[in-house]
Amino acid sequence: MILGITGCPGSGKSVLAKAVASRGWVLVDADIVGRDVVEQDKEMLDELARIFGADILGPEGKLDRRLLARRAFSTPEETRKLNGVVHPALMGKIAGIIGKLRSEGRNAVVDCALIYEWNIERLFDRVVCVRADEKLRKRRLMERDGRSEEEIERMFSAQLPESVKVRKADIVFSNNLDIESITSYGFMLGELS
Numbered sequence: 001m002i003l004g005i006t007g008c009p010g011s012g013k014s015v016l017a018k019a020v021a022s023r024g025w026v027l028v029d030a031d032i033v034g035r036d037v038v039e040q041d042k043e044m045l046d047e048l049a050r051i052f053g054a055d056i057l058g059p060e061g062k063l064d065r066r067l068l069a070r071r072a073f074s075t076p077e078e079t080r081k082l083n084g085v086v087h088p089a090l091m092g093k094i095a096g097i098i099g100k101l102r103s104e105g106r107n108a109v110v111d112c113a114l115i116y117e118w119n120i121e122r123l124f125d126r127v128v129c130v131r132a133d134e135k136l137r138k139r140r141l142m143e144r145d146g147r148s149e150e151e152i153e154r155m156f157s158a159q160l161p162e163s164v165k166v167r168k169a170d171i172v173f174s175n176n177l178d179i180e181s182i183t184s185y186g187f188m189l190g191e192l193s
Contacts, residue, residue: 004124010137017111030112129169
């Protein structure tokens with residue numbers, strides 16, 4: 001079984017995905033795959049530097065992800081530019097990983113915030129949406145990442161509204177409590193197959 005986990009920033013989708021993976025499932029983290037895709041493609045890095053400024057690359061050519069995010073999420077147009085450069089390669093890589101896992105008959109959980117934005121829900125046997133109250137999501141992002149209110153608003157506006165993800169999902173989990181409740185739910189999901 002290939003299980004997709006989505007949700008808005010700060011919802012707890014990564015915690016849930018890790019809990020499922022702890023039951024013996026392969027964990028595919030779209031953020032990590034994305035980092036690898038970008039950092040291993042010199043042409044992509046050069047194109048991002050051309051669009052968003054050469055200073056997004058440090059002296060050794062390493063990407064300053066936080067600076068890129070600030071610029072790329074500053075307006076919807078800038079976000080579209082980022083997506084146009086990165087998403088085709090990233091979606092292809094994720095589809096390839098899922099195809100390989102399917103051919104091996106492995107259970108996998110894919111932590112991917114943008115399942116519906118990319119229209120890749122067909123890659124999954126089931127999609128779980130983790131939802132949480134917006135104020136709680138904002139607080140988690142401020143505490144965890146030190147993000148400003150403005151940065152968080154830009155992140156939220158770059159994704160589909162939570163209500164759309166909830167409506168499309170096969171399974172919805174509300175994560176307004178503590179980490180133990182989402183972890184126990186992940187253990188239960190890990191028993192699926």
